[in-house]
Amino acid sequence: MIPACPLASLPRGEALRLEADPPIAVFHTEEGEILAIDDTCTHQDASLADGWLEGCEIECPLHASRFDLRTGRVDAPPAKRPVRTHQVVIEDDVIYVVPSEEEPNLPPGVTLKGQA
Amino acid sequence: MNTVCVVGASLAGLLTARALRGQGYTGRLVLVGEERHRPYDRPPLSKDFLRGAVGEADLALEGEGEELDAEWRLGVAATGLDAVARRVTLSDATSIRADGIVIATGASARTLRDSRGLAGVHTLRTLDDARALRRELGEGRRLVVIGGGFIGAEVAATACELGLEVTLVESGPAPLAGVLGAPMAEAIATLHERRGVRLVRGAYVTELTGAGRVDGVRLADGAHLPADVVVVGIGAIPNISWLEGSGLELGDGVLCDEGGGTRVPGVVAVGDCAAWFDLAQGGHHRIEHWTGARQRAAVAAATLLSGGTARPEPARPPYFWSDQFDIKIQFIGHAGHADSVTVEEGDLAGHSFLAVYRQGERPVAVLGVNQVRLFTRWRRHLETAPVQAG
């Protein structure tokens, strides 16, 4: 489990980027849900934490693909593959992320730092 | 509606076909495409693909296992349209009768009138163009790029990174000056010069020199730029000549209403070949950007399926991006409508800034250079602002 931040420091509508390998984005939706996905878009090297949060979807800041934060599903091209989701745990008002054990869907040209 | 024929099997055609299925169309769907390739993405052709950072498989627009339940007629061009009978004639001497027709034939690269079929002279629009150009971009070779629009500026940047000796010839004051306006385009000019591109501004090309193979470019002032390879990037023209005599209204593209409907019921046009009516700008305009095709595909599908009764939302200001060197350029709106432009974040010299173009107090365009996060906020702001008639 990776500690992200105190609950109070991530207001609704905001996102946080965790420098994991690969980086993880944590979102606090307007509806109050806290959700985590890989930060790197599956199309190219863009940070989804910089994107636009609308409901339970994040729109990539570069080419506007949209990903469902709950399932990782991609709703609009140019991205074709889903983004990996992570489990979020809140304990004593602190947000933690449980990194997924699945393979990440990194875009072409982006590799894990550990493998670079 | 029992049969829909989509003519042009690239971005706009594929996305409209997808939108038709998404909106519940279950009838026969035929996609006709002149290129032999399955739909692929063009933006990387001047960037990562040309650089060799991504391969052909990465360009595919279709998702893995995507099933549109369509008939694909690839490698076949539409040669004519009988709009009243809704019959498309094809280059293989067959024809298709349809109840709905989607025109998505895009655009072709404009060529120099007099290139005399010289070897070593390239344009860049298709995968085949990109393959051919890539083979010629050997380290140390001299490349002259004619035209400092997006494609010219991107090819110049990519070739420079590949170690070529690059000269960019631009008729205006700076690359991208047409869209960004001269003051902001100056920042792009500096970027290119600092990274080693030689810029020749305010220059007109009069002749390509060489016998059999190009060896240089002659300018109006008599200067001669030696070249091993030449790329001509002087814009694109809509692929609409096959529609002459069809009864559709043609101008700079197929003229359409705000929903992509043409003068003929059951025929819509979308993407780079289509000039939709735009209330905010007044008049018909072609939008030659990726997201333009994506946004309009869903609208065009709704127009076709509803028989033109679906009321589209007002068009959003056009958005495009361009990658040059390690710089991400993002732009939304119309610089031409502005009477002032101010840098609101960062500075021009550092190649990381955000500039807002205003008409009076009202923001009409925003430019982001390596300011992805902030630009996204501004883009949303412009996209959700009420549309004003221009």
Ligand SMILES: Cc1cc2nc3c(=O)[nH]c(=O)nc-3n(C[C@H](O)[C@H](O)[C@H](O)COP(=O)(O)OP(=O)(O)OC[C@H]3O[C@@H](n4cnc5c(N)ncnc54)[C@H](O)[C@@H]3O)c2cc1C
């Ligand atoms: C090198 C390059 C880089 C680009 N970079 C960017 C970028 O960074 N950002 C951005 O926003 N936009 C960019 N664009 C623009 C973007 O790719 C286009 O807006 C987009 O491709 C338009 O899609 P379209 O389907 O309308 O047209 P096209 O992609 O041109 O496709 C039209 C298709 O129709 C076919 N066709 C033509 N005539 C016929 C016929 N008679 N019968 C059958 N088929 C026919 C053509 O062969 C083609 O396959 C770039 C374009 C190019 C070429």
Ligand code: FES
């Ligand atoms: S980088 Fe996210 S859609 Fe292209």
